Amino acid sequence: MSTLQMLDVFIGIIFLYLLLSFICSAINEIVEGVLKKRASDLHRGIHELLHNTPENRLVEKLYSHPLVASLYRGKYSSRTKKNLPSYIPASNFALALLDIILPASSTNVSGAAGGGTANAENSVDKSPLKSLREAVLNYSGFPAHQAILALIDAAEGDINKVRQNLEVWYNASW
Numbered sequence: 001m002s003t004l005q006m007l008d009v010f011i012g013i014i015f016l017y018l019l020l021s022f023i024c025s026a027i028n029e030i031v032e033g034v035l036k037k038r039a040s041d042l043h044r045g046i047h048e049l050l051h052n053t054p055e056n057r058l059v060e061k062l063y064s065h066p067l068v069a070s071l072y073r074g075k076y077s078s079r080t081k082k083n084l085p086s087y088i089p090a091s092n093f094a095l096a097l098l099d100i101i102l103p104a105s106s107t108n109v110s111g112a113a114g115g116g117t118a119n120a121e122n123s124v125d126k127s128p129l130k131s132l133r134e135a136v137l138n139y140s141g142f143p144a145h146q147a148i149l150a151l152i153d154a155a156e157g158d159i160n161k162v163r164q165n166l167e168v169w170y171n172a173s174w
Helices: 003-035 037-049 058-064 090-101 128-138 145-154 159-172
Strands: none
Touching: 003 037, 037 058, 058 090, 090 128, 090 159, 128 145, 128 159, 145 159
């Protein structure tokens, strides 16, 4: 067999392999689109990560938060997971969770911004993570508070590091 014929056979085999892999990938995506298995796996993983209980309803609050709710159509329902997103960016998860733990009010800055107390000039005091830490401790029925507190403490007072720690925790859980 000449070199040109071997090259033709080699190119043909590569082309056939690529064609079959594209077909298998397309079939896999079609099946996934119908079954929505990724969405239900993500929902179950978040449920386990946050130790969701009927008292705290964290998963419901997370999926209903505007940063996450904008990723899917309709309203959240724990019964049907067909409309839920198959992917939630880590930054959306971290910011939504911090905002759920410490929502913004007329006197407090959102936990997503580090918490703290807003003064008359709309600036935040020097210990922004103190109120976030207290909110985690006071959040009723929150079994994951130990993990969140460890992530807050590891940030050494930097809210950006807290967000980054939450993102790493979320990504590492999969």
